[in-house]
Amino acid sequence: MSLSSGSTASPPRAALAPASQTSPLAAIIPSSTLFQDRREITISHEGAMYRLRITRQGKLILNK
8 A cells, every 4th residue: 555755644553463462561541431420630759749631622631
């Protein structure tokens, strides 16, 4: 398959590994499960606190 110069096409869906073939340590957790009805949560990791929030545009931002 040939792509024109400057194209930013994503790989075909068939080229992406299904979740069942990813590492057994990798888990897919829906953001709705983490956030429930909140816009921001705090995550404790190895003694440090991280803030994960949903922006007005629906993007995620993680701050230490």
